[in-house]
Amino acid sequence: QVQLQESGPGLVKPSETLSLTCTVSGGSIGLYYWSWIRQPAGQGLEWLGRVHKTGDSNYNPSVKSRLTMSLDTSKNQVSLRLNSVTAADTAVYYCARDGHFVFEIWGPGTMVTVSS
């Protein structure tokens, strides 16, 4: 049974870089695309982007200039880096296995607050 677990600092200062890791257990990350999705408190869902081990990726234009996603197949991990963060980046961040047309499996999410 595939399980995802996000991890990273819960607090990031404005203008700094937010770095998160999604550790996948129960299956290889090399077979799928992996997406990051975020949700500000009490609000809806925003897809940030997706990445494949081949390097193929798609990013949301809303964050494209600040976002980098990557895979580490040796650790079975998916990473997100979002630089120059502001309070608007405060949200719960989810990683999800991307079945091209559906987000099939989600991690429980990790809360990130941007504040000085």
Place this chain on the structure above:
Amino acid sequence: DIQMTQSPSSVSASVGDTVTITCRASQGINSWLVWYQQKPGKAPKLLIHAASTLQSGVPSRFSGSESGTEFTLTISSLQPEDFATYYCQQANSFPRTFGQGTRVEIK
């Protein structure tokens, strides 16, 4: 970007009721419409994909349909565990976009 507009934003219903949620896409999405259920403090859960295909393990009281750019999620015989927020999502093009959510509340 394709805009997804859900209605209503919230609905109050009783156990046993039938609830219908609508999602309208700003342009054609070729049936690439997904429905998720989210409970407080939890990640969304996949319910229906390709507009009407029930995900394995999801109760048959959930169903999806489409008419052009309008998509519908129907929950028949609402159960206590169905009180949650429901989101639609288009998978036709990038960026993937979600509706704003519909909260199903207990009357």
